[in-house]
Amino acid sequence: MPIYVWKGKNSYGEKRKGEVEAIDEAGARAQLRRMRIDNPTIKPKPKDLLENIKLFQPKVTGRDLVIFTRQLSTMIDAGLPLVQSLQILGKQQSNATFKAVLTSIQGDVETGTTLADSMRKHPKIFDSLYANMIEAGELGGILDTILSRLAGFKEKAMALQKKIKGAMTYPTICLGISILILGVILIFVVPVFEKMFKDFGSTLPAPTQMVIEISNFFQSYIIFVIIGFVLLSWVIKKIYSTDKGRLRIDHMILWSPVIGPLIRKVAVAKFTRTLSTLLQSGVPILDALQVVARTAGNKIIERAVIRVAESIAEGRAIAEPLEESGVFPNMVVQMINVGESVGALDIMLEKIADFYDEEVDQAVENLTAMIEPFMMVFLGGMIGGLVVAMYLPIFKIASVV
Numbered sequence: 577m578p579i580y581v582w583k584g585k586n587s588y589g590e591k592r593k594g595e596v597e598a599i600d601e602a603g604a605r606a607q608l609r610r611m612r613i614d615n616p617t618i619k620p621k622p623k624d625l626l627e628n629i630k631l632f633q634p635k636v637t638g639r640d641l642v643i644f645t646r647q648l649s650t651m652i653d654a655g656l657p658l659v660q661s662l663q664i665l666g667k668q669q670s671n672a673t674f675k676a677v678l679t680s681i682q683g684d685v686e687t688g689t690t691l692a693d694s695m696r697k698h699p700k701i702f703d704s705l706y707a708n709m710i711e712a713g714e715l716g717g718i719l720d721t722i723l724s725r726l727a728g729f730k731e732k733a734m735a736l737q738k739k740i741k742g743a744m745t746y747p748t749i750c751l752g753i754s755i756l757i758l759g760v761i762l763i764f765v766v767p768v769f770e771k772m773f774k775d776f777g778s779t780l781p782a783p784t785q786m787v788i789e790i791s792n793f794f795q796s797y798i799i800f801v802i803i804g805f806v807l808l809s810w811v812i813k814k815i816y817s818t819d820k821g822r823l824r825i826d827h828m829i830l831w832s833p834v835i836g837p838l839i840r841k842v843a844v845a846k847f848t849r850t851l852s853t854l855l856q857s858g859v860p861i862l863d864a865l866q867v868v869a870r871t872a873g874n875k876i877i878e879r880a881v882i883r884v885a886e887s888i889a890e891g892r893a894i895a896e897p898l899e900e901s902g903v904f905p906n907m908v909v910q911m912i913n914v915g916e917s918v919g920a921l922d923i924m925l926e927k928i929a930d931f932y933d934e935e936v937d938q939a940v941e942n943l944t945a946m947i948e949p950f951m952m953v954f955l956g957g958m959i960g961g962l963v964v965a966m967y968l969p970i971f972k973i974a975s976v977v
Contacts, residue, residue: 578597578621580595580604582595582596583616584617587614597679634673636671636674636677638733640674641702642731642734645727651664662682681698684697691710692714704870705871708864709725712854712859716858729853732849739936743838743944753955754959762790763791763794766791767791783961784969819875823879830874830877830903834946843874845933845936846872846873847877848928855922862889865881865885869882880901908928911924
């Protein structure tokens with residue numbers, strides 16, 4: 577809704593000014609009358625020049641969404657009307673982007689649109705999982721409970737994501753530092769040694785000559801190397817944007833020897849946690865599987881889940897197509913089979929998710945423990961090899977003398 581800037585005097589004759597949100601100027605004046613402001617001057621708030629440039633707008637983080645979900649659940653549980661709750665949360669929101677979205681949702685709900693359909697208009701913030709669960713909560717009259725489950729689910733998903741990012745931060749930093757050091761040595765240090773070696777007039781050792789040739793190549797073609805790297809990144813991104821390309825890349829990642837087992841455990845934890853949350857919220861299993869497939873994050877897992885949904889639609893049990901996919905471990909398949917047999921599939925899925933969360937923790941610790949010595953050996957070997965190659969001619973000259 578538009579924001580209006582006003583100035584006026586209150587009933588005591590004191591000067592006051594401020595801002596109000598209203599559908600139009602008449603609505604703003606009505607609000608000010610209720611506040612007992614006499615003869616106010618009202619004008620629309622000037623728009624920020626960067627307001628419509630998405631690049632400069634703050635992003636809605638997972639933490640913003642979790643806090644909003646928790647607060648909305650508490651307000652509805654306390655008996656506050658949905659529109660009033662959205663209005664309160666919108667006004668207290670410090671993130672300008674999220675505030676605009678909540679204001680838009682509030683306006684849609686006031687006109688009779690369901691909360692789920694209002695949220696579907698903003699898919700970058702409220703994904704299909706979120707909207708489907710809200711819809712189930714609205715239909716079942718348990719919106720506060722669903723919101724509480726959603727907040728818990730989002731918190732666990734954020735914790736899992738944080739663990740993965742934490743595991744990859746150290747090797748990424750080390751790799752970046754090693755590339756920077758290597759570039760500085762090859763472009764700035766090696767040429768100094770090359771000039772000194774030319775004055776000696778003797779034949780250089782093979783390792784030294786090779787390092788010098790690499791240095792000359794980078795000095796002459798560094799711009800082309802950077803352009804080539806950028807083009808390669810663009811090509812990989814373009815290939816990944818296609819279904820066939822993404823399928824191949826995701827297959828390589830999922831079955832890679834080091835990172836593959838960790839990615840598979842993360843995928844199983846996410847699949848079981850998401851499906852459990854949806855089923856506990858009253859979403860039909862076929863609809864739940866479609867949502868899980870869209871939020872899988874891996875094309876191989878997505879296709880496997882879609883096949884599961886198709887098989888269930890044909891009257892088969894969920895465990896059979898899961899086993900046939902070859903993606904899910906046998907233990908997971910057997911536990912799901914037991915849960916389905918006793919009519920407690922959602923509870924069993926939650927237990928599997930808890931188990932695999934612990935497995936992911938252990939896998940991240942093992943990966944970090946393995947990467948640290950490898951990176952130290954890599955950095956030491958690379959820098960040490962360059963240093964030895966540069967000093968070999970000096971040793972050779974010293975031995976001749």
